[in-house]
Amino acid sequence: MDIMTISEVSRNFNISTRTLRYYEQIGLLQSQRKDNYAYRIYNEFAIRRLQQVIVLRKLRIPLKQINSIFQNAEKTHIIDIFQENILELDSEITALTTIRSILDALVLRLKESVKINIKLDLLQDDDILKIVEPLSLTKIKFKEEKCMEELNNANENLNKLHDKDVRIIYLPPATIASIHCIGSVAEIESGNLLNQFIKETRLYEKKPDFRHYGFNNPNGNMPDGSDHGYERWVTIPDDYEVKLPFTKKQFLGGLYCSYMIPMGAFDEWFKLYEWAQNNEKYELNFKEQAVECECMEEHLNYINKYILSPDDITIQIDLLLPIREKETKKETN
DSSP: OOOEEHHHHHHHHTOOHHHHHHHHHTTSOOOEEOTTOSSEEEOHHHHHHHHHHHHHHHTTOOHHHHHHHHHOOOHHHHHHHHHHHHHHHHHHHHHHHHHHHHHHHHHHHHHHHHHTTOOOOGGGOHHHHHHHTTOOOOOOOOOSOOOHHHHHHHHHHHTOOOGGGOEEEEEOOEEEEEEEEESTTHHHHHHHHHHHHHHHHTHHHHOTTOOEEEEESSOOOOTTSTTOEEEEEEEOOTTOOOOTTOEEEEEOOEEEEEEEEETTOGGGHHHHHHHHHTOSSEEEOOOSSOOSOSSEEEETTHHIIIIIOTTOOOOEEEEEEEEEEOOOOOOOO
C-alpha cells in the first residue's frame, strides 16, 4: 500500500480532513513527515488503523472506547466493551419491538373500527395510555452482524436525520471577541488563545451567559492542512474593549438549524447539510457573497470544560446552518 496524503485519505475514505486531524489530536491516528516530501503522510499502518476506526464507528462504538481498545488489545477487554454496547442495543431493540407491537395492535383496532363504522378515541383508552406512558424511544440501531456492504447500507440509512433530530433556533445579535488562526493546528492554537483570554479577563464573571462559536476560515486546500484556518468567537458586553490578537466584531444573528454532536463527530456535518437540502419547510440561507460564519459550531458546555471543571472532558457541540422558511407559492386561478 502506497503512502497517502491527508487529502488522498479524505477522498478515498470519504472522511473529512477535519475529522482526520481530530483523530490525530486524541491519539487514534498518526501521520509522519518524510524526507524531501512537503506534506505529512499516512503510512500503511496508519491507513489500516483508520480502516479499523471507521468500521468501529459504523458499529456505533464511541471514540473513547475505540481509543481504549487500541491501548489495551487484550481480547477480554475488547469483549467487555462489545458486550457493553450489545446490552445497550438490546434495551433499545426491546423498546422498539414493544412500540412496533403496540402500533400493530392500534392499526388492527383502527381497521376493525372502520369496518363497523365506530368512532374510536385511542387517546381516551386507559389501557393504551398505561402501556405507552413508560416507553422511552432512543436512537434506532441495527442488531445483526453485517458484511461490509450491508454495514455501509445500514449505516447510511441510520445516519439520515429526521425533523425530530434537528432544532430550529434563533441566534440573537451579539458583540463578540474574535480570534483567528491559520495553520495545521489552527483549532488548537485558537482554542488555547481563547481560553487564556477568558481566564485573564474573567469573562465568566462579567458575562456569565457568554456563548462560544467556531468555524473554518478558510477550509484550506493544502494536503498538510497548513492553509487551514479556524476562527473562534466569544460573546462579550457591548462596551467591552479587546486587545490584539483579538478583534471586536458584531454578529447579526439569525435563524439556524441545529444538530448536537459529541466532540469529534465532525462528519455529522454531512447529515445536517443533507437534511437542510431536502427539508420541505426550510432552505439553506447562504449569502451570495463569500462571508464568514456560514457554517458554525457552538460549544455548549465550554465554560464547564475549560473554566469550572477542566478535568471533565465531556463537551457537546451544536452544528449550525443558516436557514430561512421557504416561500409558499400562491395558487393562481
